[in-house]
Amino acid sequence: xxxxxxxxxxxxxxxxxxxxxxxxxxxxxxxxxxxxxxxxxxxxxxxxxxxxxxxxxxxxxxxxxxxxxxxxxxxxxxxxxxxxxxxxxxxxxxxxxxxxxxxxxxxxxxxxxxxxxxxxxxxxxxxxxxxxxxxxxxxxxxxxxxxxxxxxxxxxxxxxxxxxxxxxxxxxxxxxxxxxxxxxxxxxxxxxxxxxxxxxxxxxxxxxxxxxxxxxxxxxxxxxxxxxxxxxxxxxxxxxxxxxxxxxxxxxxxxxxxxxxxxxxxxxxxxxxxx
Numbered sequence: 001x002x003x004x005x006x007x008x009x010x011x012x013x014x015x016x017x018x019x020x021x022x023x024x025x026x027x028x029x030x031x032x033x034x035x036x037x038x039x040x041x042x043x044x045x046x047x048x049x050x051x052x053x054x055x056x057x058x059x060x061x062x063x064x065x066x067x068x069x070x071x072x073x074x075x076x077x078x079x080x081x082x083x084x085x086x087x088x089x090x091x092x093x094x095x096x097x098x099x100x101x102x103x104x105x106x107x108x109x110x111x112x113x114x115x116x117x118x119x120x121x122x123x124x125x126x127x128x129x130x131x132x133x134x135x136x137x138x139x140x141x142x143x144x145x146x147x148x149x150x151x152x153x154x155x156x157x158x159x160x161x162x163x164x165x166x167x168x169x170x171x172x173x174x175x176x177x178x179x180x181x182x183x184x185x186x187x188x189x190x191x192x193x194x195x196x197x198x199x200x201x202x203x204x205x206x207x208x209x210x211x212x213x214x215x216x217x218x219x220x221x222x223x224x225x226x227x228x229x230x231x232x233x234x235x236x237x238x239x240x241x242x243x244x245x246x247x248x249x250x251x252x253x254x255x256x257x258x259x260x261x262x263x264x265x266x267x268x269x270x271x272x273x274x275x
Contacts, residue, residue, distance in 0.1 A: 039063035082142035123169030193252035203247040
């Protein structure tokens with residue numbers, strides 16, 4: 001067990017968060033149990049977070065900030081904590097997501113992590129390994145906070161129709177996930193196009209990829225292998241993938257027709273009756 005008296009705030013963002021939580025709590029003259037009572041969590045959980053044995057959540061951080069009047073200090077810090085808990089090979093990609101002004105992604109067989117629901121993310125992460133599944137799911141979903149920024153990125157996803165039929169997490173999970181996709185119908189910064197089976201051979205047959213565009217920096221292409229990330233700013237690679245993405249968007253259904261197809265799959269495959 002980590003000893004709170006020797007917790008090193010420089011060891012990691014999680015340790016720093018725990019150190020700051022303890023410092024702020026003690027400055028307010030509260031015990032762990034008293035703070036837990038105020039924010040409706042157990043004192044034991046407060047202690048586990050202070051000793052870096054448990055991940056804080058955005059909700060926990062918001063409640064502590066409100067209770068202790070910290071002007072959002074822990075809420076700002078929790079994003080860094082969550083990002084530090086991502087697999088080492090993916091942390092650079094998460095930084096690209098956080099900095100990008102536009103994200104354009106083509107996905108072959110799975111909904112992109114930035115649009116996944118809790119149940120869907122849990123099912124994908126737990127397919128072979130269910131250890132620390134709650135924390136790993138929370139860390140993945142925390143990436144979606146980029147859409148809460150004052151100026152969130154524009155997000156375009158071209159999604160193979162196959163991903164709508166790949167039953168990840170069971171029918172209930174898929175109903176929730178496809179409903180979640182439909183919820184972005186009136187969100188101009190989040191756009192979803194489905195590449196239908198009828199498109200036949202297409203420009204994305206070599207696999208999924210993502211383009212990150214920035215205000216001042218060069219565009220970066222990201223592809224993924226097993227346990228490895230491959231970002232590239234190589235001019236020819238970016239040019240090729242940008243052209244491929246243009247062709248995929250042209251071959252995909254319109255935003256309206258994509259939503260109609262998602263609704264039809266929900267009805268035909270997952271037993272949802274939509275008006």
